[in-house]
Every structure is written in C-alpha cells, then in structure tokens.
Amino acid sequence: MRTAATDMAKWLAAHDRAAILTHLHPDGDALGASLALALALRATGKEAFVCCQDGAPDFLSMLPTDGLLFLPEAAPYAPETVVCVDCGALNRFGRASSLLRPGLPLACVDHHETNDIAASPSFVDPKAAAAGELVAEIVDALGVPLDRELALCLYVAVSTDTGNFSFDCTTPESLALTARCLRTGLDLSELNYALFRRRTMPRTKLLGRVLNGIEFSEGGRLSLMRVRQSDFAECGAGMADTEAIVNFGIDTAGVEIAVLAVELANGAKFSLRSRGGVNVASLLAPLGGGGHAKAAGVTLETGFDEAVEAVMSAARQALG
Numbered sequence: 001m002r003t004a005a006t007d008m009a010k011w012l013a014a015h016d017r018a019a020i021l022t023h024l025h026p027d028g029d030a031l032g033a034s035l036a037l038a039l040a041l042r043a044t045g046k047e048a049f050v051c052c053q054d055g056a057p058d059f060l061s062m063l064p065t066d067g068l069l070f071l072p073e074a075a076p077y078a079p080e081t082v083v084c085v086d087c088g089a090l091n092r093f094g095r096a097s098s099l100l101r102p103g104l105p106l107a108c109v110d111h112h113e114t115n116d117i118a119a120s121p122s123f124v125d126p127k128a129a130a131a132g133e134l135v136a137e138i139v140d141a142l143g144v145p146l147d148r149e150l151a152l153c154l155y156v157a158v159s160t161d162t163g164n165f166s167f168d169c170t171t172p173e174s175l176a177l178t179a180r181c182l183r184t185g186l187d188l189s190e191l192n193y194a195l196f197r198r199r200t201m202p203r204t205k206l207l208g209r210v211l212n213g214i215e216f217s218e219g220g221r222l223s224l225m226r227v228r229q230s231d232f233a234e235c236g237a238g239m240a241d242t243e244a245i246v247n248f249g250i251d252t253a254g255v256e257i258a259v260l261a262v263e264l265a266n267g268a269k270f271s272l273r274s275r276g277g278v279n280v281a282s283l284l285a286p287l288g289g290g291g292h293a294k295a296a297g298v299t300l301e302t303g304f305d306e307a308v309e310a311v312m313s314a315a316r317q318a319l320g
C-alpha cells in the first residue's frame with residue numbers, strides 16, 4: 001500500500017465532519033470517486049457528504065446520491081474538513097467553493113497533470129486513470145471492505161475515465177480494481193448500457209441527420225459534420241446531444257481530422273478530433289481555440305459558413 005494512501009487514511013481518521021468537493025459539470029469519475037470516499041468515511045463512523053455545484057447527470061442516475069450528494073446551497077452542515085476529489089484547481093468548484101473557509105483542514109485526491117491546490121495531505125498521481133483508483137487505495141487503507149455500493153461507485157469512476165477501458169490511460173491496476181468490483185456482483189451489461197450506449201430518441205434522430213450530411217475531403221483524410229439550429233428544432237434535441245458525434249468522423253478509416261460544426265445563435269462552436277499526428281489544439285490556436293493534441297475546440301462569433309470555412313482551411317493547411 002502506498003504511503004500517500006496510508007497517510008491520507010490516517011489524516012481522515014483524525015478528522016471529522018467532512019465535505020468532499022468535486023468539479024462542476026461532474027463526470028463519472030468526479031461523482032463515483034467522491035461518493036465512494038464519502039461512503040467509506042461513513043463506514044468508519046464519520047460524517048461526510050459530497051458537494052458539487054451541479055447535480056448528477058441522467059446517465060449517472062445509478063449512483064447512490066440520495067442523502068450523500070448536495071448542492072452547495074443545501075449543504076447539511078458547515079464542514080470542519082474538506083477533501084477535494086478529481087479536481088486540480090479551486091476555480092473548477094464553481095459555487096461549491098463557498099464551503100472553503102480559510103484555515104479549514106484541506107486534503108486533495110486527484111489525477112490531473114496540473115494540480116495547484118495547496119492541500120496537505122495531497123494524494124495526486126497523474127498515472128492513475130481515475131481519481132477512483134486513488135480513492136480505492138484509501139478505502140483499503142481505511143480498512144473498509146469493498147461492498148457492492150462502493151464497488152458500483154468505483155466501477156463508474158474507472159470505466160468512464162478510461163472510456164470503457166479503451167483510452168491510453170488504462171492500466172493493469174485499472175483492470176485489477178475492476179475485477180474486484182465485479183466480484184461484488186455488479187450487473188456489468190446493464191451498467192455499460194446506461195453509461196456508454198443508452199441515448200434519448202432526440203439524440204438518435206439528431207445523430208442520424210448529422211451523419212447523413214457528413215462530408216469527406218482531402219482524399220478522405222478530413223471529415224466535416226454540420227449541426228444547424230433547424231436540426232435541433234426538428235429533432236427536439238439540444239446542444240448536449242451533439243456530444244461525441246464528432247467521434248463518428250474520426251472513427252472512419254482514413255480520416256485524420258474530424259470536424260463537428262454546431263451553429264449557434266451568433267456564430268459556431270467546433271469540436272475537432274485527430275488521429276495520425278496532427279495537433280488539433282495547435283491548429284486551432286490562431287483562431288483562439290485550444291484543448292489537447294487529439295481533441296480540441298473553438299467558438300467563433302462570425303457567420304456560420306464563414307466560421308466553417310476558417311476552421312476547414314486551417315485543417316486543410318495542417319494536413320499539408
């Protein structure tokens with residue numbers, strides 16, 4: 001067991017009435033890891049709750065949030081201890097940062113490359129695929145048995161942050177923890193359906209319309225999909241339903257840059273993906289965008305067609 005995990009367990013054992021803070025617009029790891037830590041603390045007889053600016057999104061409705069997850073306005077008590085989970089910067093807490101008070105004991109459990117939260121103890125390991133993996137070590141260090149509820153939270157954390165065990169960050173440790181979780185009797189196929197496949201009817205309709213209009217250029221190396229405001233209206237869909245559509249472009253054999261252009265009331269929002277070496281964050285930098293080498297975005301406040309041409313021209317140039 002790593003020193004950082006045992007140090008954290010000792011510190012947690014010496015403190016009480018914790019608030020576990022995680023980042024706004026929480027994902028599966030943010031909520032899964034935070035809820036697991038709260039459950040483990042309660043199992044040791046401590047008071048703990050999770051606080052997030054936003055509630056759990058629909059696809060995470062299987063998580064045990066009742067009586068455990070609170071919006072900042074509804075916090076059950078003023079915490080005497082704060083643990084930051086899956087978050088590397090204080091400004092990512094949004095309104096939940098209202099629970100932070102000068103002088104409160106502050107700990108941090110995180111796996112982001114950049115973490116500038118001045119916490120002590122701080123258990124930060126960028127090699128962990130999910131904050132949930134670090135929380136699992138703390139759970140073990142606390143001597144709390146991995147029951148099905150804890151396993152559910154940890155499975156959600158690890159499976160979502162690894163893209164269902166398909167991203168580079170997936171390690172043997174991710175899979176070893178998953179094996180332990182499955183031994184508690186989780187329904188793997190139901191969970192994976194809810195986490196990775198289920199979508200609403202408007203989302204399926206929007207996907208169909210957008211895929212139907214996909215265009216390939218540069219000998220099939222560049223793909224473009226457009227989402228118009230009228231598509232939203234006709235499908236009953238919204239901006240959130242465009243999430244992940246761009247992957248259908250980049251998952252097409254031969255495509256090196258995929259572009260998804262979404263029409264806004266005054267401009268356009270772009271998501272780009274890359275496979276094969278082009279850095280799409282650098283490609284978008286001159287236009288004011290950014291992100292990661294293989295996944296980046298930008299919002300332009302010009303006419304839709306003009307914005308699409310600006311991004312496509314930058315993409316063509318990058319392909320050489």
Ligand SMILES: [Mn+2]
Pocket residue numbers: 029030086111129130131161
């Ligand atoms: Mn995470």
